[in-house]
Amino acid sequence: MRGERLDKLLARLGLGSRKEVARLVRAGRVRVAGEAVRDPGFHVPEGASLELDGKPLAVRRHHHLLLHKPAGYVTSRTEGPSVYALLSGFPTRDLAPVGRLDKDTEGLLLFTTDGELLHRLTHPRHKVAKRYLVHLERPATEEDQRAFAEGLSLDGERLLPAALSLGEDPTRVELVLREGRFHQVKRMFQARGNRVLYLKRLSLGPLELGDLSKGEARYLTPEEEETLYRAVGLGGQDAQGEL
Known part of the structure; x- marks a missing residue:
């Protein structure tokens, strides 16, 4: 099953607009499953860990x-x-x-x-x-x-x-x-x-x-x-x- 786009997911977590979080991704500040990802359109696999500037991001059901x-x-x-x-x-x-x-x-x-x-x-x-x-x-x-x-x-x-x-x-x-x-x-x-x-x-x-x-x-x-x-x-x- 294809995961959610990285920029959409980060925006949903409250880290900024799609445009703002795309800049974070392109700057290499985001890691998915321990690997730096620079493509805002990357589809995040289910269950993969997320980090911003080396700190884990908690993925919550609701905001x-x-x-x-x-x-x-x-x-x-x-x-x-x-x-x-x-x-x-x-x-x-x-x-x-x-x-x-x-x-x-x-x-x-x-x-x-x-x-x-x-x-x-x-x-x-x-x-x-x-x-x-x-x-x-x-x-x-x-x-x-x-x-x-x-x-x-x-x-x-x-x-x-x-x-x-x-x-x-x-x-x-x-x-x-x-x-x-x-x-x-x-x-x-x-x-x-x-x-x-x-x-x-x-x-x-x-x-x-x-x-x-x-x-x-x-x-x-x-x-x-x-x-x-x-x-x-x-x-x-x-x-x-x-x-």
């Missing part, structure tokens, strides 16, 4: 990308400006967003090529926590806290309990949800007679946005991948795989 989405971008391939425009240099063909962030919402947006992981992260049955920073028009109250904790009703349906944290400034709050309905945060506060002025997702399950700059994206670390899979009951599913 997971974390983006700090700025306001003004839509979570869509077909509408614009699209969040995919921010992923220049990453292989995006099979990457799907884990849920959506509104155009004016900022923060953590995860992409993955693993359909089962995506399903578990987004299905309400798995109750994956999502934490948001919310700026409000009016101060939130302890009554809002109790109402969210009991589970609001929207459109005749009861929401899962949500945790609202009040700090020194009750117009700057954090909210933790375990589901992801359409415009849910905005509609929850609207139901309480308040209005969201600014919204930012800080975390998704065990993943934290951290200090990633707006508009920047990065691959998850192996430790983050393992923690994420285990959090949704898929421990070991994204282990290193064969070509």
Whole structure:
């Protein structure tokens, strides 16, 4: 069975665009099964080891990308400006967003090529926590806290309990949800007679946005991948795989 083209495989591993990885290959920096290969169109045999600059490359079944989405971008391939425009240099063909962030919402947006992981992260049955920073028009109250904790009703349906944290400034709050309905945060506060002025997702399950700059994206670390899979009951599913 004929293997995958070397330039396509290296691009899929996140080492750059096809053009960029072709330059790496032509410079003799890539070895396949211990031998330097300078042809980007070389077909890599199944199970062959890969090295870049003498260091082994881990071939994974799936890829997971974390983006700090700025306001003004839509979570869509077909509408614009699209969040995919921010992923220049990453292989995006099979990457799907884990849920959506509104155009004016900022923060953590995860992409993955693993359909089962995506399903578990987004299905309400798995109750994956999502934490948001919310700026409000009016101060939130302890009554809002109790109402969210009991589970609001929207459109005749009861929401899962949500945790609202009040700090020194009750117009700057954090909210933790375990589901992801359409415009849910905005509609929850609207139901309480308040209005969201600014919204930012800080975390998704065990993943934290951290200090990633707006508009920047990065691959998850192996430790983050393992923690994420285990959090949704898929421990070991994204282990290193064969070509």
